[in-house]
Amino acid sequence: MTGVLAIDPLLFGELKWMPLVIVALKVLVIFVVGLVGTMFMVWFERKVIAGMQNRIGPNKAGPFGILQTLADGVKLFFKEDLLPDRADRFVFRLAPFLAFVPAFLVWAVLPLGGDYRDGNRGLVEWFGHATRVQLADPPVGILLVLALSSIAVYGIMLAGWSSGSKYPLLGAVRATAQMVSYEAALGLSLAAVLLTSGSLSTVGIVGTQDSLSNWNVVATGVVPFVIFVIAATAELNRPPFDLVEAEQELVGGFNTEYSSLRFALFFLAEFMNTITMSGVIVTLFLGGPQPLAIGDWTADIPLVGNGLEGTIWFLLKLLLFLYIYVWFRATLPRLRYDQLMDLGWKVLIPISLGWFLLLAALRLGRDEDWNVWLVAGVSVAGLLVAAVVMFGAMKVSGRNRQQGAVY
Amino acid sequence: MQLVVFVIASLMVLVGAVGVVLRRHPVHAALSLVLTLFGVAVHFVAQEAHFLAAVQVIVYAGAIVVLFLFVIMLLGVDSADDLRIERLPIQRPLAAVMGVGIVGLLIAAVVATRGSEPLQAGAGINVAGVGIDDAVAGHDANITQLAGNLFADYVFAFELTSVLLIVAVAGTVVLTRREKPPSEEDAP
Numbered sequence: 001m002t003g004v005l006a007i008d009p010l011l012f013g014e015l016k017w018m019p020l021v022i023v024a025l026k027v028l029v030i031f032v033v034g035l036v037g038t039m040f041m042v043w044f045e046r047k048v049i050a051g052m053q054n055r056i057g058p059n060k061a062g063p064f065g066i067l068q069t070l071a072d073g074v075k076l077f078f079k080e081d082l083l084p085d086r087a088d089r090f091v092f093r094l095a096p097f098l099a100f101v102p103a104f105l106v107w108a109v110l111p112l113g114g115d116y117r118d119g120n121r122g123l124v125e126w127f128g129h130a131t132r133v134q135l136a137d138p139p140v141g142i143l144l145v146l147a148l149s150s151i152a153v154y155g156i157m158l159a160g161w162s163s164g165s166k167y168p169l170l171g172a173v174r175a176t177a178q179m180v181s182y183e184a185a186l187g188l189s190l191a192a193v194l195l196t197s198g199s200l201s202t203v204g205i206v207g208t209q210d211s212l213s214n215w216n217v218v219a220t221g222v223v224p225f226v227i228f229v230i231a232a233t234a235e236l237n238r239p240p241f242d243l244v245e246a247e248q249e250l251v252g253g254f255n256t257e258y259s260s261l262r263f264a265l266f267f268l269a270e271f272m273n274t275i276t277m278s279g280v281i282v283t284l285f286l287g288g289p290q291p292l293a294i295g296d297w298t299a300d301i302p303l304v305g306n307g308l309e310g311t312i313w314f315l316l317k318l319l320l321f322l323y324i325y326v327w328f329r330a331t332l333p334r335l336r337y338d339q340l341m342d343l344g345w346k347v348l349i350p351i352s353l354g355w356f357l358l359l360a361a362l363r364l365g366r367d368e369d370w371n372v373w374l375v376a377g378v379s380v381a382g383l384l385v386a387a388v389v390m391f392g393a394m395k396v397s398g399r400n401r402q403q404g405a406v407y
Numbered sequence: 408m409q410l411v412v413f414v415i416a417s418l419m420v421l422v423g424a425v426g427v428v429l430r431r432h433p434v435h436a437a438l439s440l441v442l443t444l445f446g447v448a449v450h451f452v453a454q455e456a457h458f459l460a461a462v463q464v465i466v467y468a469g470a471i472v473v474l475f476l477f478v479i480m481l482l483g484v485d486s487a488d489d490l491r492i493e494r495l496p497i498q499r500p501l502a503a504v505m506g507v508g509i510v511g512l513l514i515a516a517v518v519a520t521r522g523s524e525p526l527q528a529g530a531g532i533n534v535a536g537v538g539i540d541d542a543v544a545g546h547d548a549n550i551t552q553l554a555g556n557l558f559a560d561y562v563f564a565f566e567l568t569s570v571l572l573i574v575a576v577a578g579t580v581v582l583t584r585r586e587k588p589p590s591e592e593d594a595p
Contacts, residue, residue, distance in 0.1 A: 140461040153473055
């Protein structure tokens with residue numbers, strides 16, 4: 001069982017009470033912070049969008065309307081819980097949890113702070129025990145995020161199907177196709193990060209990003225980062241990829257028939273996914289809790305210990321991405337469905353695959369001491385040939401489809 | 408502890424497998440299949456094969472069963488569908504033969520290895536780090552060794568499998584697409 005226990009340095013050696021208490025405390029903190037963070041996110045999104053649209057936004061409940069989400073939540077709790085006649089009872093009840101639980105579990109593998117400077121592996125002292133500001137560091141690390149996001153697909157899909165009504169079903173079919181398609185691009189750009197960091201565990205990935213030039217956004221050459229952000233937006237079903245709940249076409253999408261608490265669970269899951277996905281991006285590409293460091297110079301926050309400083313850096317980077325997501329929603333118009341699929345399959349997947357191959361070739365060249373420019377030139381030429389062949393094939397198939405030769 | 412995990416995971420696998428066969432509704436049967444796959448993933452984790460467990464969930468539960476469900480939803484297969492009508496007459500006898508064959512193979516394997524040493528969890532994988540840093544180094548032992556197996560020792564078998572898969576995909580596309588016969592109506 002050593003491998004299972006390796007998820008936290010606390011759990012090595014014989015089991016004592018204190019480590020268990022610390023782990024329970026971490027679970028509690030993550031749960032509470034997750035819920036409060038989601039509340040904050042809903043308010044933040046409404047307020048920022050209001051600002052961008054020259055409105056005031058929520059301003060009645062509490063200072064700056066910050067308690068608006070709490071009021072909405074209380075209202076949802078006291079609403080009637082409907083169960084449609086044609087619904088599949090068991091699956092209808094199960095679906096919200098399948099959406100909600102994975103959204104929470106992603107928190108477990110994200111390093112939320114800790115001291116990663118000077119080769120420290122994020123270890124901090126709590127009550128005399130060495131631990132990490134992270135619930136677990138399983139050997140599969142970041143793959144857990146992919147696995148959980150593939151379970152989250154079930155939540156949406158089953159919710160739409162079990163409602164026994166056509167709009168939710170259409171929304172669910174759209175959502176599933178979209179999420180499965182973009183998961184491929186997501187995984188391929190993730191592979192570029194794993195290739196550069198050489199580890200699956202989030203601690204290892206954060207550990208290699210110790211200065212700005214080692215941040216994976218720079219080290220992998222920006223392209224995987226851009227693709228990851230686009231694919232993550234699609235994975236989250238956020239605008240401009242929110243065809244899943246396009247009100248003009250589908251009433252409300254997969255959750256049309258849901259009300260009260262079950263709807264609240266979907267709502268929570270959606271916003272929490274936005275936060276956790278931003279956290280994943282920060283961890284993978286922007287060094288997570290690592291401070292901003294250029295060469296020998298490190299941006300040090302005064303008066304704060306290194307352990308706590310990690311959390312502050314993480315939150316700052318997280319806020320940046322939350323703002324970007326809101327910005328997307330305020331600026332970009334929704335894509336048409338065929339544009340969505342074309343972007344995913346014909347643009348993002350080929351580019352991320354090609355970029356991954358290029359990175360792998362450069363890496364091999366560096367390990368074997370080959371001439372960098374020669375390796376880069378040959379690989380780029382090969383990729384260009386592949387791209388020309390692919391565009392030729394797409395052109396032919398497009399022409400065939402227009403002439404109606406094949407169907 | 409190992410025994411508890413084993414019993415619970417095995418129950419998941421068995422209940423799921425029975426559910427796949429017995430549930431009338433195709434969606435429920437597919438969900439039972441997911442339960443089985445998760446049980447197998449738990450078994451993998453208990454045997455220290457973390458990477459396999461993750462891949463099991465991502466590929467089988469996350470992609471393949473989702474596609475099953477997708478097809479079921481799109482075709483709108485209802486529980487009212489009569490299962491007694493056989494589309495492929497040879498299917499059931501063939502399934503019976505395969506089932507009996509697999510059970511026979513499994514029993515033979517169990518009988519043949521009865522006298523040998525029981526395998527330790529994680530045997531052959533260096534995951535049992537002692538200190539903290541050793542554990543982190545042992546973290547990626549799974550993928551390192553799998554990569555060594557796939558891309559060095561058995562690289563030809565691996566590549567042949569991928570060629571086979573590509574041939575299967577291309578074949579499916581060719582078989583499902585038909586050339587439209589040029590008719591009078593199509594002419595503009």
